[in-house]
Amino acid sequence: MSLRLREMTRTGGLQLVCLVISVGFFALPLIYLALQAFKTNNEFLNDPTGLPHSWTMSNFSDAWTEGDFSSEMVNSLLYAIVPDVITLILGVFLAFPISRGWFKHSNALYGFFVFSGFLPAGLIPLFIEAQKIGTYNSRIGYLIMTSLTGAGFFFFVGYIKTIPREMDEAAALDGCGYIRYIFTMIIPQMKPALATFGIFGFVAGWNNLILPLVMLNDQSLWPVTRGLFSFFGQYSSQWPLVSAATIIVALPILAVFAILQRNLVEGVAGGAAAGSRGVNTAQPVENNE
Amino acid sequence: MSTIPFGTKRTRRWLPWASIAVPTIGWLVFGLFPSVSTVFFSFTEYSGFPGTPLHFCGLCNYHNAFNSSWTDFSTSVTVTLKYVAGVTILQITIGLGLALLLRHRRRGFGFYRALIFMPQVFSVTIVGVLFSLVFDPQNGPAEPMYHGLFGSTSAFLGDQTWALWLVIMINVWMFAGYTMLVYIAALRRIPPELYEAASLDGAGRFRTFRHITWPLLANATTVNVFLTAMGCVGEFALIRVLTDGHYGTKTLGMYMFDTAFGVNPSLGYGSMLAVAQFLITLVIGSVLLFFLRRREVTL
Numbered sequence: 001m002s003l004r005l006r007e008m009t010r011t012g013g014l015q016l017v018c019l020v021i022s023v024g025f026f027a028l029p030l031i032y033l034a035l036q037a038f039k040t041n042n043e044f045l046n047d048p049t050g051l052p053h054s055w056t057m058s059n060f061s062d063a064w065t066e067g068d069f070s071s072e073m074v075n076s077l078l079y080a081i082v083p084d085v086i087t088l089i090l091g092v093f094l095a096f097p098i099s100r101g102w103f104k105h106s107n108a109l110y111g112f113f114v115f116s117g118f119l120p121a122g123l124i125p126l127f128i129e130a131q132k133i134g135t136y137n138s139r140i141g142y143l144i145m146t147s148l149t150g151a152g153f154f155f156f157v158g159y160i161k162t163i164p165r166e167m168d169e170a171a172a173l174d175g176c177g178y179i180r181y182i183f184t185m186i187i188p189q190m191k192p193a194l195a196t197f198g199i200f201g202f203v204a205g206w207n208n209l210i211l212p213l214v215m216l217n218d219q220s221l222w223p224v225t226r227g228l229f230s231f232f233g234q235y236s237s238q239w240p241l242v243s244a245a246t247i248i249v250a251l252p253i254l255a256v257f258a259i260l261q262r263n264l265v266e267g268v269a270g271g272a273a274a275g276s277r278g279v280n281t282a283q284p285v286e287n288n289e
Numbered sequence: 290m291s292t293i294p295f296g297t298k299r300t301r302r303w304l305p306w307a308s309i310a311v312p313t314i315g316w317l318v319f320g321l322f323p324s325v326s327t328v329f330f331s332f333t334e335y336s337g338f339p340g341t342p343l344h345f346c347g348l349c350n351y352h353n354a355f356n357s358s359w360t361d362f363s364t365s366v367t368v369t370l371k372y373v374a375g376v377t378i379l380q381i382t383i384g385l386g387l388a389l390l391l392r393h394r395r396r397g398f399g400f401y402r403a404l405i406f407m408p409q410v411f412s413v414t415i416v417g418v419l420f421s422l423v424f425d426p427q428n429g430p431a432e433p434m435y436h437g438l439f440g441s442t443s444a445f446l447g448d449q450t451w452a453l454w455l456v457i458m459i460n461v462w463m464f465a466g467y468t469m470l471v472y473i474a475a476l477r478r479i480p481p482e483l484y485e486a487a488s489l490d491g492a493g494r495f496r497t498f499r500h501i502t503w504p505l506l507a508n509a510t511t512v513n514v515f516l517t518a519m520g521c522v523g524e525f526a527l528i529r530v531l532t533d534g535h536y537g538t539k540t541l542g543m544y545m546f547d548t549a550f551g552v553n554p555s556l557g558y559g560s561m562l563a564v565a566q567f568l569i570t571l572v573i574g575s576v577l578l579f580f581l582r583r584r585e586v587t588l
C-alpha cells in the first residue's frame with residue numbers, strides 16, 4: 001500500500017512538474033498578453049500585472065480598425081495559400097521524374113538542388129532583381145517570388161520512390177497521360193507528405209516578416225505580421241491596444257495549430273527520423289539502371 | 290537510366306524535362322541566381338537607389354571590413370558567434386531535458402508537448418511583441434520580479450549586458466519544442482531491453498543515461514545541433530523585432546539587413562556581409578559535422 005502511495009505521489013509530482021513547465025513557461029506569457037488586451041490603458045498603467053477589472057472589449061475593435069487588419073488578413077491568406085499550393089504541385093512535378101531516374105543526370109540535378117540550399121543568402125540580389133523585373137512592391141510579384149523559390153521537394157523524392165513503378169507502367173499502358181497520372185495517382189498517394197509540408201508551408205508563409213519588410217512598401221499590400229510590426233512601432237506605449245492587435249494576429253494561426261497540432265507534432269517527429277537518416281548517411285539517390 | 294513509360298515515342302524525350310521546367314526556372318531565377326550573385330555584388334559599390342550607378346570595386350568591401358569598419362564588423366562576428374553558441378547549447382540542453390521528461394506516453398503528456406511546441410507556429414512579430422511586453426522596463430511583469438530578486442532595476446532588452454542573452458533565451462523559448470520532438474522520436478527508437486539489462490546490472494539513473502541513452506542519441510544530437518546552429522547563424526528577424534540590433538545584439542545578419550535596407554543603404558557592403566555570414570556558416574557547419582559524426586562512429 002505504501003508502495004502504491006509512493007508511486008502515486010511520484011506520478012503526481014511528475015505531472016505537476018510537467019504542467020508547471022509547459023503552462024508556466026510556454027502558455028503563461030501568452031495568457032498574460034491576452035489579459036492586457038481586456039484592460040483600459042489607464043487600468044494597465046495603474047496595475048500592469050493585475051487581472052483586468054472591467055474586461056473591456058474596445059481594444060479589439062480599435063486595433064482592428066486602426067491597424068487595418070481586415071485587408072491585411074486577406075493578404076496574409078493569399079500570401080500563405082497561393083505559394084503553398086503552387087510550391088507543392090511544382091514540387092511533385094519536379095520530384096517525380098527525378099525519383100524515377102528519367103534523366104541522364106538526375107542524381108547530379110538532385111544533389112545540385114540540395115547543395116544550393118547552403119549557398120549565401122540572396123536577399124539583397126533578390127531585392128535588386130525584384131526592382132528590375134517589376135516584382136517589387138506588387139502583390140502578384142510577391143506571390144511569384146514566393147511560389148517559385150520552390151525548395152522542400154527533397155522529401156518528395158524519397159516518398160515517390162515508395163510508390164511502385166509498376167503503377168506508372170500499368171497506367172501508361174492503359175493510356176493515362178502524364179499530367180493526369182500525377183494529379184489522379186501520385187498526388188493522392190502522397191497525401192500524408194503533402195499535408196505535412198502543406199501545413200508547414202502555410203505557417204511559414206503566414207509568418208514571414210523579412211520578405212514583406214523588404215519587398216512590400218505599400219501598406220495595402222502588407223500581410224498581418226508586417227502590419228502588426230508597424231502597429232507595434234506606432235502604438236508602442238499603449239500596451240492594451242498592442243496586445244489586442246497581437247491576439248488578433250495570433251488567433252488564426254493558434255486555431256490552425258489547435259486543429260492540426262497532432263499532425264504537426266507527428267510531422268516533426270517523422271521528419272526528424274527522415275532528417276537524421278539524411279544527415280548521417282547522406283546517400284545519393286538510388287538510380288535504377 | 291530508365292525510360293519514361295508515358296507519352297508517345299516523340300514526347301518521351303522531353304516529357305521529363307517539361308515536368309521540371311517551371312520549378313527549375315523559378316528556382317534558378319529566384320533562388321540560385323540571387324544566391325550566387327550575392328558574391329558578385331560583394332565586389333561592387335552600389336547604394337541601391339534607382340538611377341545610381343553600380344561601380345565595380347574589387348575587394349573594397351572586404352578591405353573596409355578589416356579597416357574602416359573593423360569595429361562594427363568584428364563586433365557583429367563576435368555577437369553572431371555568441372548567439373550561435375548560446376542558442377545551440379541552451380536549446381540542446383533544454384530540448385533534451387524536456388524530451389527526457391516527456392518521452393513516455395502518459396496522460397496529459399501530448400498536451401504538454403503541444404504547448405511546448407506551440408511558440409514555433411507564431412510569427413517572430415508575435416513573439417517579439419509578447420516578450421517586449423514581458424520585458425517592458427516600466428510595466429512588464431519581469432521588472433518587479435527582477436527588483437524583488439536583485440533590488441535594482443534593469444532595462445532588459447535595452448540593457449547592453451542583458452539584451453543578447455535575453456534574445457538568445459527568447460529564441461530558445463521559441464524553438465526548444467522542435468529539439469524536444471526530435472529527441473523524443475529518437476528516444477522511442479532505443480530498445481527497452483537495454484534499459485532492462487542496465488537495471489538488472491544495477492546501473493543507476495545517471496549511469497544509464499551516460500552509457501545508454503546519451504550515446505544512442507548521437508544521431509539525433511547531430512541533427513539537432515546542426516539544425517540549430519545552422520538555423521541561427523543568419524537569424525535576425527527576431528532580433529529586428531526585439532532590439533533592432535541595438536544594445537549589443539547586432540549579429541551579422543542584422544548588420545547586413547541594416548546596411549542594405551537601413552538609412553544609408555549600401556547593397557555592396559551588405560552583400561559582403563552576407564558572404565561573410567555564408568563563410569561562417571560553412572566553417573561552423575563543417576566543424577560540427579566533422580566532430581559530431583566522428584562521435585557517432587566511435588560508438
